Amino acid sequence: MQQASSMMTMAGVLVTLALFVLIGYVVRTLGTSHSRLAGVLAAIASLIIAFPAVLYALHGG
Numbered sequence: 001m002q003q004a005s006s007m008m009t010m011a012g013v014l015v016t017l018a019l020f021v022l023i024g025y026v027v028r029t030l031g032t033s034h035s036r037l038a039g040v041l042a043a044i045a046s047l048i049i050a051f052p053a054v055l056y057a058l059h060g061g
Contacts, residue, residue: 011058019051 026040
């Protein structure tokens with residue numbers, strides 16, 4: 001039981017890090033182009049809104 005809990009915690013941490021890397025990449029890419037800024041900000045906001053549900057599902061809820 002302890003091993004499954006630690007695996008779920010590690011999966012949550014990896015998903016969190018992947019989300020931060022994705023946001024960092026998008027921000028760096030948009031540093032040169034401002035024409036698509038509103039669409040990208042909306043996409044990032046939707047990812048952040050859906051993120052707790054993904055973590056809850058990974059946790060087994």
